[in-house]
Amino acid sequence: MSAYYMLLTVIIQWCERNGLDEPSARAYITEFTGALSRKAATWDGDLEDLAREMTPGGLNWMALTHLEEKDAYTPWTEILGPILEKVIKE
Structure with missing residues (x-):
């Protein structure tokens, strides 16, 4: 989904503006968001409950x-x- 990739782009660009090089920012942000998605995929409860934890x-x-x-x-x-x-x- 293009909107998701643009969200990643603007977060990575923010990281760059704040001193992190692009490869490190990309690696961190994509691993971080991937981990969040994996957690959501295996969460047995309501995702809103997870969001509010x-x-x-x-x-x-x-x-x-x-x-x-x-x-x-x-x-x-x-x-x-x-x-x-x-x-x-x-």
Whole structure:
């Protein structure tokens, strides 16, 4: 999915702007996101429970709270309807 690869790209570019070379940033970010996906694939419970498994005030809490306050997940779900419509038509 192009949007996912672009997300990886902007995170890797941020790492580069903050002093990490591209190969190291790419290796770290792709392994990190891969590990998160593997964890989600084997998680027996609700994925929202996994998402909310965090230390209050910690780094994960900080990231999730910021993204939720910015309504960052809505654009991802908004595009799913038009994509589904296009898939059904084809």
